[in-house]
Amino acid sequence: MGEKIKEYIRELVARYVAAAGADREHEVFVVDVLVRGGESGRKIELLVDTESGIEVGECVRLTREIRDAIEADEEMLREVGEMYQLTVSSPGLGGAIRNERQYLRQVGHLLKVQYLDAEDEEQELVGRLVGVELEEGSGQLLRLEPKAKKKKKGQKGAQVEIGPVEIALGRIVKAVVEIEF
Structure with a gap:
């Protein structure tokens, strides 16, 4: 419309x-x-x-x-x-990130990211954004330091300890800034 x-x-x-x-x-x-x-x-x-x-x-x-x-x-x-x-x-707090340039302002903040893994299964991760690459040639990605263990979406109890995670921007389904108190 x-x-x-x-x-x-x-x-x-x-x-x-x-x-x-x-x-x-x-x-x-x-x-x-x-x-x-x-x-x-x-x-x-x-x-x-x-x-x-x-x-x-x-x-x-x-x-x-x-x-x-x-x-x-x-x-x-x-x-x-x-x-x-x-x-x-401005988009305000709590809204989904819709433009890749918004990520630059969020470095250091906690994000909840839904993304597609290598098998095209949707995953969810909450982590602190520690880096952003937006240059076309460098692969356009986010670097997140997970806040806690990662859980496969839809699976109870399946948690895996992980270190820093890199997610290609093209694989992100939705990203939202988490409000911290």
Whole structure:
């Protein structure tokens, strides 16, 4: 739903980033674009971040830029509808990691990772993220120091002691930051 709107928003963010000229650590990137509802009350939620964390002021500036662009583009305004709601924010705690660049900010934090092992069976591991490789040639992977023993999903009592684990990004089904107290 709303693929045309999502693509338009992504293009606007790319233009915003190019104009800002920030270094990679402070460069805004799209985590996700969610479009709900119809023309009579469409809701657009843009989740953005930077490798060092997004600031509220940056979200406000981006909201203004996107709103101004939509309202200046008659075709897009018809697509979105006059009664739309636009929200630009960070993904927040507890949400799934959706963009590989989000991992860079999570080094040192505890993650719950569901991934496919060599036999394509889904596994789950909770561990501290100790490293991230995002370069295309290096294999794109995460290094996790397990918090506890690893358990095969769906098997009771089958626990194995393991050391540091490397997981290819392409094998990750879902990764969520665990909140520590």
